[in-house]
Amino acid sequence: MTDTKKSATLTIGEDSYELPIFSPTAGPDVVDIRKLYGTAGVFTYDPGFTSTASCDSTITFIDGDAGILLHRGYPIDQLAEKSHYLEVCYLLMNGELPSAAELEDFETRITRHTMVHEQMHNFFRGFRRDAHPMATMVGVVGAMSAFYHDSTDINDEWQREVAAMRLIAKVPTIAAMAYKYSIGQPFVYPRNDLDYASNFLHMCFSVPAEEYHVDPILARAMDRIFTLHADHEQNASTSTVRLASSSGANPFACIAAGIACLWGPAHGGANQACLEMLGEIGSVDRIPEFIARAKDKNDPFRLMGFGHRVYKNFDPRATVMKKSADEVLDLLGIENNPKLQVAKELEHQALNDPYFAEKKLFPNVDFYSGIILEAMGFPTSMFTPIFALSRTVGWVSQWKEMIADPQNKIGRPRQLYLGETLRDYVDIEKR
Numbered sequence: 001m002t003d004t005k006k007s008a009t010l011t012i013g014e015d016s017y018e019l020p021i022f023s024p025t026a027g028p029d030v031v032d033i034r035k036l037y038g039t040a041g042v043f044t045y046d047p048g049f050t051s052t053a054s055c056d057s058t059i060t061f062i063d064g065d066a067g068i069l070l071h072r073g074y075p076i077d078q079l080a081e082k083s084h085y086l087e088v089c090y091l092l093m094n095g096e097l098p099s100a101a102e103l104e105d106f107e108t109r110i111t112r113h114t115m116v117h118e119q120m121h122n123f124f125r126g127f128r129r130d131a132h133p134m135a136t137m138v139g140v141v142g143a144m145s146a147f148y149h150d151s152t153d154i155n156d157e158w159q160r161e162v163a164a165m166r167l168i169a170k171v172p173t174i175a176a177m178a179y180k181y182s183i184g185q186p187f188v189y190p191r192n193d194l195d196y197a198s199n200f201l202h203m204c205f206s207v208p209a210e211e212y213h214v215d216p217i218l219a220r221a222m223d224r225i226f227t228l229h230a231d232h233e234q235n236a237s238t239s240t241v242r243l244a245s246s247s248g249a250n251p252f253a254c255i256a257a258g259i260a261c262l263w264g265p266a267h268g269g270a271n272q273a274c275l276e277m278l279g280e281i282g283s284v285d286r287i288p289e290f291i292a293r294a295k296d297k298n299d300p301f302r303l304m305g306f307g308h309r310v311y312k313n314f315d316p317r318a319t320v321m322k323k324s325a326d327e328v329l330d331l332l333g334i335e336n337n338p339k340l341q342v343a344k345e346l347e348h349q350a351l352n353d354p355y356f357a358e359k360k361l362f363p364n365v366d367f368y369s370g371i372i373l374e375a376m377g378f379p380t381s382m383f384t385p386i387f388a389l390s391r392t393v394g395w396v397s398q399w400k401e402m403i404a405d406p407q408n409k410i411g412r413p414r415q416l417y418l419g420e421t422l423r424d425y426v427d428i429e430k431r
Contacts, residue, residue, distance in 0.1 A: 024056075054411075057234070062310060071230070081320065085196055085223045110196065115173065124181050133175070133178035139256075141167075171389050178385060188202065222376075225369050230390055236264070238258065238394060242399070245402055272370070272383040277304040305363060315364040318363055329375055
């Protein structure tokens with residue numbers, strides 16, 4: 001944060017107050033209101049905090065109007081094309097791309113931490129078999145603090161590092177276990193000879209009765225899904241992690257809080273909602289009907305997976321994800337999957353419709369990631385757990401940054417109170 005010596009003047013009645021303005025390295029200037037209440041006795045009102053910077057950060061930058069997403073300054077399309085997920089994890093956590101030796105050491109450390117405590121297997125049996133995998137993940141990730149006592153002291157830099165590595169390594173195992181438990185299959189242990197994405201696919205789809213070989217195209221597509229969802233600035237779940245950690249809560253509890261927030265359909269459930277919409281459309285011949293409904297201002301129906309709340313032009317992640325979707329569908333085919341047939345034709349018709357072009361309602365990352373996961377064989381209930389798996393490194397990086405920030409203080413939003421003022425208690429017989 002750079003102080004440019006600029007300031008804003010706020011006039012309230014006959015009094016004026018000078019508020020410092022900070023200039024970031026990218027993005028709009030920020031008016032510093034930290035002393036406003038102390039000097040003027042007023043709060044600001046910003047529901048959803050959409051016009052409020054709650055922190056300063058050096059991790060991720062988004063320009064929604066220009067369709068830009070940068071991790072530590074590197075464009076997301078370059079990272080997704082030229083790098084892989086664990087290298088991006090290192091970048092997010094440490095600020096720089098690793099050398100070959102640093103990356104090898106990092107990958108080895110992650111790989112050697114993928115197994116979970118054996119007693120955690122018993123923990124799963126406390127859930128109903130039909131429990132949503134996200135419900136299971138919230139509980140199990142939060143319970144990690146009961147199994148890994150030696151990495152819960154947030155004031156110990158080494159313990160913070162160990163907790164970060166454990167979370168990135170073990171959350172895929174926990175997600176795969178949640179999936180296996182939900183379908184009644186035995187848990188599959190991680191393998192140290194497989195890369196991060198291949199290991200996850202192996203834990204999800206292999207069974208003891210036969211060998212399972214991970215197709216490299218599917219592994220690459222899975223890795224891109226992880227990479228493209230790794231971090232997204234101060235979104236709802238990341239802000240939840242930061243707010244929880246501001247109280248001094250242990251890292252496993254903070255990440256569990258992020259998972260719980262991500263579960264919301266307005267946040268991490270978007271790709272699931274997209275696939276459910278494709279199921280509602282049902283067949284290719286009904287697409288024009290639903291496109292017409294999407295154009296009708298009096299119809300509440302909206303095409304899920306098109307446009308983005310942040311990206312007002314195009315989603316920079318979508319181009320990379322579309323390439324993966326095409327590769328996966330070419331490999332697996334769509335002949336016997338009505339949802340995928342609808343998805344491909346809906347994409348074609350929407351991209352060639354002037355209405356969607358004018359409104360900049362292009363397919364976003366959720367549209368394509370849902371198509372890929374459906375083609376791979378994941379049920380929609382697993383879409384958000386995979387999002388949580390991917391986003392864990394972003395939460396961890398933001399958590400580490402916050403804990404190390406000397407300006408860190410417990411979050412305490414204020415309110416615009418509109419309730420009753422002081423009134424006397426009335427005895428029950430007089431009401």
